[in-house]
Amino acid sequence: MHERGLAYTALGGLLAVFVAQALVASQSGAEPYPSLAMPGFHGGGVPATADLPVTAVMLDATTRDGRVLTIDPQDLLAGTPPATVVAVINYLYRDGRWNSAAPFPEASHWLPGRAITVARDRDTGLALRTRGWLRARLAARFPHLSIAAVRVRREIRRIRPEVRDPAADVTLGTLMLDAP
Amino acid sequence: MTRARLDRWLFETFVADAASLAVVRVLTGVVLLVSVFPRWLWVSALPEAAYHPPVGLALLVASPPPSVFYVTLNVVGMTGAVLLMLGMWTTAASLVVSAVLLLGNTFAYAFGKIDHDILLVLLPLAGAAAGWGHALGWRADATTGTTTGGRRWPLALFALLIALVMARSGHDKAFTGWLDPSRAAVRTHLLRDLPTGRTTGTARLALDTWPPALWEAADIAAVSLEVSFLVAVWWRRSWLTVLAAACVFHFANSLLFGIQFLWNPVAYGLFVPWATIAPTRGLVGHWPRVRRALPIVAVVALLLGMWRVGFGLVAVPATAAQAWLSDVVLLAAAAVLGAASLLHVTARAVRALRP
Numbered sequence: 001m002h003e004r005g006l007a008y009t010a011l012g013g014l015l016a017v018f019v020a021q022a023l024v025a026s027q028s029g030a031e032p033y034p035s036l037a038m039p040g041f042h043g044g045g046v047p048a049t050a051d052l053p054v055t056a057v058m059l060d061a062t063t064r065d066g067r068v069l070t071i072d073p074q075d076l077l078a079g080t081p082p083a084t085v086v087a088v089i090n091y092l093y094r095d096g097r098w099n100s101a102a103p104f105p106e107a108s109h110w111l112p113g114r115a116i117t118v119a120r121d122r123d124t125g126l127a128l129r130t131r132g133w134l135r136a137r138l139a140a141r142f143p144h145l146s147i148a149a150v151r152v153r154r155e156i157r158r159i160r161p162e163v164r165d166p167a168a169d170v171t172l173g174t175l176m177l178d179a180p
Numbered sequence: 181m182t183r184a185r186l187d188r189w190l191f192e193t194f195v196a197d198a199a200s201l202a203v204v205r206v207l208t209g210v211v212l213l214v215s216v217f218p219r220w221l222w223v224s225a226l227p228e229a230a231y232h233p234p235v236g237l238a239l240l241v242a243s244p245p246p247s248v249f250y251v252t253l254n255v256v257g258m259t260g261a262v263l264l265m266l267g268m269w270t271t272a273a274s275l276v277v278s279a280v281l282l283l284g285n286t287f288a289y290a291f292g293k294i295d296h297d298i299l300l301v302l303l304p305l306a307g308a309a310a311g312w313g314h315a316l317g318w319r320a321d322a323t324t325g326t327t328t329g330g331r332r333w334p335l336a337l338f339a340l341l342i343a344l345v346m347a348r349s350g351h352d353k354a355f356t357g358w359l360d361p362s363r364a365a366v367r368t369h370l371l372r373d374l375p376t377g378r379t380t381g382t383a384r385l386a387l388d389t390w391p392p393a394l395w396e397a398a399d400i401a402a403v404s405l406e407v408s409f410l411v412a413v414w415w416r417r418s419w420l421t422v423l424a425a426a427c428v429f430h431f432a433n434s435l436l437f438g439i440q441f442l443w444n445p446v447a448y449g450l451f452v453p454w455a456t457i458a459p460t461r462g463l464v465g466h467w468p469r470v471r472r473a474l475p476i477v478a479v480v481a482l483l484l485g486m487w488r489v490g491f492g493l494v495a496v497p498a499t500a501a502q503a504w505l506s507d508v509v510l511l512a513a514a515a516v517l518g519a520a521s522l523l524h525v526t527a528r529a530v531r532a533l534r535p
Binding site for chain 2: 003004007008010011014018022024030031032033034035036037038039040041042043044045046047048049051052054055056077079080081082083084086087088090091092111112113114115116117120121126129130133134137157159
């Protein structure tokens with residue numbers, strides 16, 4: 001009887017957690033972790049014969065001797081899962097993150113991780129706060145280059161065949177690495 | 181469903197023998213060592229400014245832990261994996277491995293991308309609850325395959341969990357356009373992957389050669405398979421058939437998308453009677469002799485693992501490439517077993533139809 005009760009309690013718990021997580025995720029649009037879910041890979045997209053415009057954030061590094069090199073964020077963070085690199089770069093350098101006057105938003109401390117998430121999501125100066133990290137990361141990955149500035153731009157590629165019009169690129173911002 | 185039928189499903193549908201469960205425990209240990217660990221070493225390369233944890237344990241911490249935290253987790257996790265392989269303190273080792281995976285993932289997924297490897301985290305817990313430590317142990321002799329494992333209902337619950345998560349994924353796809361004949365979802369996702377540089381050669385070949393009908397068929401097949409888990413979970417035979425098809429599906433996904441869900445086929449293994457089928461019957465039968473070599477295997481595995489952690493700290497890309505290769509090889513093996521099982525089921529059905 002004890003075993004049976006345990007089994008049914010576990011069954012009820014599993015169903016309750018599953019339904020609660022599915023509801024929270026569908027209402028808030030944010031997925032918790034751990035989550036009882038497999039990737040949804042939402043659909044839509046393009047017909048089977050059409051090409052697709054894809055955006056990508058790229059880094060143009062200017063060296064101290066005046067050369068300009070394009071660095072793919074995937075190379076900057078080689079070894080990190082590619083989808084994580086895309087998520088990180090898009091989060092840091094999206095539009096509205098380049099306001100140099102912005103103070104870091106105030107955060108409460110009753111749930112420090114939650115506070116930091118809310119503060120960073122609202123932070124209009126977040127991109128500029130990555131200057132020190134980017135300087136160190138570039139030095140570690142490309143020690144033979146002496147880089148003074150990095151222009152972060154969004155490009156649009158039409159795929160396939162892959163075609164890009166450089167004139168359509170959008171500069172998101174520029175980080176002067178020598179600045180404090 | 182009546183209470184009696186629910187009882188039957190919960191306590192009788194997924195009865196497994198101890199030796200078969202133990203085969204999966206040994207396999208889990210191997211996969212953890214070969215493919216899963218070392219893990220998370222790349223986190224220390226990410227900027228702290230990108231740390232913005234989702235709802236979960238990481239909400240309690242305002243910044244990601246230092247790299248020594250991930251190194252420690254890797255060492256503890258690999259030690260747990262070796263213990264699982266050896267069959268020593270299996271319940272404790274299972275709990276430790278699950279806890280390590282949960283903790284490491286909690287912080288690694290606080291940078292905006294959550295990987296859906298929940299079955300990997302829960303597999304050791306389900307295996308321990310089902311009794312995968314009752315055979316093929318360090319001290320115990322191999323069982324004959326007739327001894328049942330521990331409790332019966334954990335396997336039923338784990339099957340339901342797998343069915344629910346897969347069906348939820350299928351539901352999301354079905355209601356966001358995967359069944360729309362004017363849109364090709366699989367192709368669109370492959371195109372979107374191109375700028376990330378993770379596009380496989382198989383994907384490029386498919387993009388160049390597949391006709392529109394094949395793209396649509398791929399969309400429908402993915403949704404159908406994922407939803408069918410929830411239909412099949414109530415009967416053991418249909419469940420095993422869907423799991424066999426899913427092994428082929430995961431291998432196809434790894435070839436097309438370059439995403440490895442290796443732990444899913446390993447988790448499906450909990451439902452397979454390994455002690456009675458050819459590839460693993462020999463391992464069970466010869467376990468008393470096999471276990472004599474285990475101390476050497478354990479020492480080599482642990483040293484190799486530690487070397488990979490150390491190497492991973494200085495050469496993360498190389499470690500990731502090694503893991504990718506071992507994943508593909510193991511997924512291919514699972515796909516071969518799945519395809520063989522499907523052929524067997526088809527042949528049996530054809531024989532049954534004959535007058």
